[in-house]
Amino acid sequence: xxxxxxxxxxxxxxxxxxxxxxxxxxxxxxxxxxxxxxxxxxxxxxxxxxxxxxxxxxxxxxxxxxxxxxxxxxxxxxxxxxxxxxxxxxxxxxxxxxxxxxxxxxxxxxxxxxxxxxxxxxxxxxxxxxxxxxxxxxxxxxxxxxxxxxxxxxxxxxxxxxxxxxxxxxxxxxx
Numbered sequence: 001x002x003x004x005x006x007x008x009x010x011x012x013x014x015x016x017x018x019x020x021x022x023x024x025x026x027x028x029x030x031x032x033x034x035x036x037x038x039x040x041x042x043x044x045x046x047x048x049x050x051x052x053x054x055x056x057x058x059x060x061x062x063x064x065x066x067x068x069x070x071x072x073x074x075x076x077x078x079x080x081x082x083x084x085x086x087x088x089x090x091x092x093x094x095x096x097x098x099x100x101x102x103x104x105x106x107x108x109x110x111x112x113x114x115x116x117x118x119x120x121x122x123x124x125x126x127x128x129x130x131x132x133x134x135x136x137x138x139x140x141x142x143x144x145x146x147x148x149x150x151x152x153x154x155x156x157x158x159x160x161x162x163x164x165x166x167x168x169x170x171x172x173x174x175x
Contacts, residue, residue, distance in 0.1 A: 016052070016053055023066045027048055027049065028045045030074070030123070033110060033118075034073070034118065034122060035080065036107035036111065044073045047076055048076065049069065052069050052072075064136075067137050113156070117151055118152065120134050120138060120149055131145050131149070
């Protein structure tokens with residue numbers, strides 16, 4: 001599908017350029033945390049930004065246009081995860097550099113969390129939104145967000161700290 005773009009006076013393109021520059025890195029980070037794949041994360045961010053651009057006249061008037069874009073990325077990531085559960089896995093692309101062991105451990109640990117806990121944790125700890133902002137974005141009470149954050153951190157702590165201990169043991173054995 002092709003979109004024909006015609007510049008218009010008062011189109012808000014300058015606003016969109018600022019929105020794009022500020023929001024894109026955060027959307028890629030969110031996508032990476034949710035999918036564990038940088039290429040997919042970039043595609044999700046790109047799709048969200050294209051949708052924002054197409055509907056910019058309406059979205060620019062929102063209190064939080066970035067929240068709208070984050071919602072698109074979260075929904076696209078969830079849809080992708082559903083599709084992947086229904087289809088067999090494809091082999092990884094060979095030219096993509098391998099992630100670090102720490103990143104693999106984090107991505108693997110995040111994948112163990114229920115979707116809402118993972119989203120709350122990534123939005124709060126990864127992107128830096130406040131509990132109140134996460135509450136609004138996910139459409140749940142602040143107490144629910146705090147509960148999800150507490151549960152997700154409690155679940156991740158032993159998993160991620162076990163990796164640290166294994167690394168320490170390996171290092172001591174090497175010396």
